[in-house]
Amino acid sequence: MRVYMAPCGIGLGHITRVHPISNELKARGNLSVFSTYLDGLQYARHHALPTFAAAPINFRVRNDGTIDFKMTAATSGFSLGIRIFLRQIIFEIRFMRLFKPDVVLSDSRASSLVASWLLRIPSILMLNQFRVEIMRRPTERHLSLFDRIFFIIANLGWLFVRTVIQMVWGRSRTILIPDLPAPYTISVGNLAIPKRYNGKVKLIGPIVEAETLHSIANAALRKKLGLSSGKPVIYAAVSGPRIERDVLTQLLVKALATLTKKYEIIISRGNPNGSLSPQSSNGMKIFDWIQNQDEYISASDLILSRAGHGTIMKSLVHGKPMVLVPIPDHTEQYGNARRAEALHVARIIDQNKLNGDILDTVLDAVLTNPEYAKNAKVVQDTVASMHAIETACDLVEYTARAA
Secondary structure, eight states: OEEEEEEOOSSSHHHHHHHHHHHHHHHTTOEEEEEEOHHHHHHHHHTTOOEEEOOOOOOOBOTTSOBOHHHHHHHSOHHHHHHHHHHHHHHHHHHHHHHOOSEEEEESOHHHHHHHHHTTOOEEEEOSOSSOOOOSSOSSSOOOHHHHHHHHHHHHHHHHHHHHHHHHHTTSSEEEEOSOOTTSOTTGGGOOOOGGGGGGEEEOOOOOOGGGGSOOOHHHHHHHHTOOSSSOEEEEEOOSSHHHHHHHHHHHHHHHGGGTTTOEEEEEOOOTTSOSSOEEETTEEEESOOTTHHHHHHHOSEEEEOOOHHHHHHHHHTTOOEEEOOOTTOHHHHHHHHHHHHTTSEEEOOGGGOOHHHHHHHHHHHHHOHHHHHHHHHHHHHHTTOOHHHHHHHHHHHHHHHO
16 A cells, blocks of 8 residues: 655654654555655655655744744735645645555645645545634734734634635545544634534544553663753753744843752753754753654653643653743744643743743742643543554545545
8 A cells, every 4th residue: 555645844743743654554555656855855754764855934023033924924914825726736646646645644734735635545634633723913013004904804814815825724535633532622712613624533642652651660771861860850841933933042042151059950952854863951951853853752750841832742641841942922822832831830930031030930830849740640641542653544444445
């Protein structure tokens, strides 16, 4: 069986949850190829995955990591956005004709679904954000009259775009949700799925490789990784598109440098093409990229990160409480972060308020309150009974056979 994997290439969260599914399909004797772009393409090439370089699409950000809505609209406005999307579809049709897949697995990519529909290839969609939203207005800054008018018009226009996207999502045979069952669903605010699609929706749980659920004893794991046994271990997992990663890394390095006497600190810059060897800076270990991230998460007492869905899922799989720093004005990340905070497994720090004193206060509040670790452990126990990778592969194979 031939499977066409099409993960969104913005950040690494999409391709890192499709990759384990590809590995399992390969172990079952199937052949997979990837189609992605930007960060996803870098990751795929770093891991030597057979990959087509898809046409990129992205949102614009300022130098401080905040989303630049006006520049995004100027470079990907309605008419230009349609041309970019059509270009993506043309690329996808070309790649699918070359590979001749039996089934397409799209992770949050509408262009791949449209191409598969036009070529009459069955498709499966995986996502954690069915209802894609934009920020109604930017936070933490004064808006001019022109800006206010712009955001009113942008939000009205987005209602139409969002409706079209949801119609495309609905064309897939099956919709996989890699999240936790109620009442622990993290992306619940983004999953307003119309009832007419209920028969297609499968909540499969976090994408977790089997060995991840059987962690080494904490003390032995810390010894293996060369970590302290006397101080709380903080793992700062930086993720997201490049500019947002760079901004958060700089802020964390500066803020955490004052806390090394209190905590053992490991930082991953989230650069898959970077060095695997750590640098030492002010008592911290700083990696460009960590291959065995699950081991570091499992060995840590707390995870400090963006509020991407994948990082939150990994932290909860290991039963770890979190401190989350969402990308400013990123609706999905703020939705994830608020949900994790409501479940009392995380606290939120706004990026513009991130400094050593505030970080120390919030870290201490989470680590000294046993409720955060206790609640995270309850969620971890829920995950243990779920087998998302096997379920996803079974559905991929069934869809191909049925077609």
